[in-house]
Amino acid sequence: MYASAAQLLARYGAEEIAQRADDSVPSLVDGVLLAKAVRGDDLTGYSPEEQAAAGAALANIERTLRDADSTINGYLASRYQTPVTNAAGVLERIACQLARYFLYDDAVTDQVKKNHDDAVAFLRDVSRGNVQLGPGESGATAQSSASAEMVSEPLVFSREDSKGFI
Known part of the structure; x- marks a missing residue:
């Protein structure tokens, strides 16, 4: 995976991600509980309902990270x-x-949408070859396997053959 649940929490904060990942009503998972669940800490101090909600929230996060991986791979597979x-x-x-x-599903904020749109634009640029991700494993830049080649027959008419008609 390109990112882990711990990296997602570190980047955007456990509280924000907990609010978005917890589907229980009322909400049972806060940032502290989610961070503990992500780290694999002992959750025996929490009720069985809270533990189950934390597990479901973590499953939601893992699902969205897999979806993100699939999206990234879909754009990059043509070049890498x-x-x-x-x-x-x-x-x-x-x-x-x-x-x-x-x-965020159907409650996307303007900033989250902008970040998403910027990410997709970056992936498009990479897939088109406008941006390189870096050197390949051998130190050479990754190249596309698709290439164009022009082949043509020899000239039918030339100045030498036409004796002044062309």
Whole structure:
């Protein structure tokens, strides 16, 4: 995966992600509980309902991170072998932006939408070859396997053959 649940929480805060990932009504998962669940800490101090809600919230986060990976790979597969391993920093950021957008579902804020749109635009630029993710494993820039080649027959008419008609 390009980003982990811990990286998503570190980037956007456990409280914000908990609010978006917890589907229980009323909300049972706060940032502290979610951070503990992500770290794998002991949750015996919480009620069984809270533990179940934390597990469901963590499952939502993992699902959105997988969706982000699929989106990234969909754009990059035409130019790179996926999953891409040589651009971890930038792809972590992109994966977190996409996962955050997916968590917001139908309540997306303007800033979250802008971050998502910027991430998709970046991925489009990479897929078109306008932006390179970095050197490949061998130190060479990754190249597309698609290439164009022009082949033509020899000239039918030339100045030498036409004796002044052309």
